[in-house]
Amino acid sequence: MSTATPPPEQAPAEETPFDPHDFPQKLRDAQRRAAELYAELHSLQARLPWSREPHEGWPEVTDRGRERAGRAASPGWDPADAAAFDKLWEELLEATAYVHTHGWWKTCRDHGVEGADLVAARQALKSAKGAVPLARDDVGTAA
Incomplete structure (x- = not known):
């Protein structure tokens, strides 16, 4: 029977603090998809007439210095x-509902991220790497 001494106890590794901006890839992908859809919708709207239904419009009105x-x-x-x-x-x-109800936001709240900090994390997602269809750096690379 061996009576070797056990190895000395090592100090527990430091736990990495929770980062609410360390977004899961699926959430980044969903945000990117939502941004792409928004851009596509905006592009379509830009070329469509201002009214979905036929409309006769109205004249410009200037009355006592006020203009409409x-x-x-x-x-x-x-x-x-x-x-x-x-x-x-x-x-x-559908895409924005997925982003807004993603489980990541519950995980953030479970780690104490609430109020303005949670709003800041949600805002940060909109410009997170991989969540934006085209970043400024991409423009230089593409050119």
Whole structure:
């Protein structure tokens, strides 16, 4: 029987503090998808007439120095454009709901991240690496 002495006890490794900005990859991917959908929807809206339904518009009004901008008549949206808009809108709602209800935010609260700190973490996700479709550094690389 061996009577070797046990190895000396080692001090426990320091626990890494919780970082609410260390977002899981799936959450980053979901935020990126939401940002891409938002950009796609914004691009579609930019080329569509201002009114979804046909509208006669209204004239510009200047009354005692106050001005109210007018609007030209709108032919309304083409049915294909309306369907594309509705599809993008629904996908955007689903993507943002996934981001807003992701389990990471509960994990943050479980680690004491609340109030302004939780809001700051949610805001940081919007510019986190991998969560943004195109970053400033990407523009220089692409050029």
